[in-house]
């Protein structure tokens with residue numbers, strides 16, 4: 346059976362890997378020149394079931410409102426004339442009730458935990474290198490009120506078997522001595538010993554090489570323009586380099602999935618949520634973090650990747666532009682310097698902005714689309730690196746008409 350995977354980010358490549366292992370004849374199309382050049386390029390690198398909380402929760406509407414007059418909130422709403430932005434934002438706000446936040450967190454937790462297990466299997470099978478760290482992650486809290494709330498909220502994740510240990514600031518420094526100068530700023534930390542980290546772009550490129558060695562064909566520099574259908578089947582994908590045909594197709598186009606799916610009469614509620622990322626060369630490893638973590642009060646993530654430090658922050662609902670300006674990094678630079686003053690070479694920082702393919706619920710969509718031979722694996726939002734391996738496995742199972750390992754209620758486009 347010939348399969349055509351649309352999109353060569355972390356989701357497309359993990360999907361190709363699962364399908365070629367299952368014996369399919371797989372090709373992948375992307376408009377970039379190599380794998381993981383769009384949203385999967387420079388994310389925070391955290392593989393983090395212990396951060397599976399739904400972004401849509403009761404505190405977010407007020408933060409979004411404040412963001413209309415302030416520029417330092419973690420979630421920012423920048424209104425435009427794009428009706429899709431307003432439709433998506435209203436759908437997102439509808440998910441901000443306590444009940445929905447709980448349901449979405451439960452679903453995400455199950456998928457993230459399953460995905461960590463699948464990722465570990467993939468790494469054991471392929472030995473792909475990606476500056477992986479299996480030393481757990483630290484979630485650090487400056488405000489005592491937030492820390493108390495987080496300790497209570499952690500029970501939701503613990504109920505799924507996700508381990509989270511409360512640490513005093515001294516214990517936090519014992520886990521990561523580079524946080525010593527930040528000790529007095531912190532009320533406490535939650536330590537997730539099973540969470541991991543690594544460079545998603547390196548992983549995707551390494552896994553693409555494994556795929557290639559197993560016979561997967563990659564068609565780069567090729568822009569998908571639309572799809573051709575006959576009856577209830579997709580018969581070809583139209584591109585600027587001609588038509589490509591297969592027996593089955595999988596949509597893994599991140600923020601652009603809705604555009605292609607619209608041609609099939611499908612409305613997928615995915616909208617870009619922008620984040621900023623900088624990568625520093627580490628000069629002195631003793632002054633830079635020894636494991637990844639999050640400054641929870643500023644929603645700033647940091648992650649050691651070999652001799653580099655990746656730092657990311659901000660969730661901006663501002664449309665499809667992934668441009669950035671120096672001032673976009675001012676707040677996050679202040680915050681990371683307050684945690685690790687000697688973290689790395691700030692003068693030579695590499696800057697980037699990426700667009701998270703967010704659904705209002707924060708969970709992706711799987712499963713058959715309207716036509717009988719096209720499948721969705723898209724909408725992984727702020728946790729696509731964490732959820733990729735299980736999402737690919739689930740997609741493979743659905744295509745092969747096997748029962749997936751987890752219940753898919755809430756993951757299918759109804």
Ligand SMILES: Cc1cc2nc3c(=O)[nH]c(=O)nc-3n(C[C@H](O)[C@H](O)[C@H](O)COP(=O)(O)OP(=O)(O)OC[C@H]3O[C@@H](n4cnc5c(N)ncnc54)[C@H](O)[C@@H]3O)c2cc1C
Pocket residue numbers: 351352353354355356357374375376377380381382383384385386387388389390391392393567568569570597598599600601619620621622646657658698699700701702723724725726727728729730731732
């Ligand atoms: C700042 C930031 C920090 C993040 N941190 C983390 C983290 O710590 N942990 C975590 O789990 N996740 C994190 N994420 C989320 C994660 O990066 C994404 O969920 C994930 O990369 C999405 O992967 P994807 O393959 O769906 O999308 P993409 O990587 O965008 O892949 C889609 C591909 O489709 C291609 N494409 C699109 N349209 C077309 C077309 N018409 N023709 C041809 N090709 C096309 C694109 O070129 C692209 O290569 C973060 C994201 C950001 C922005």
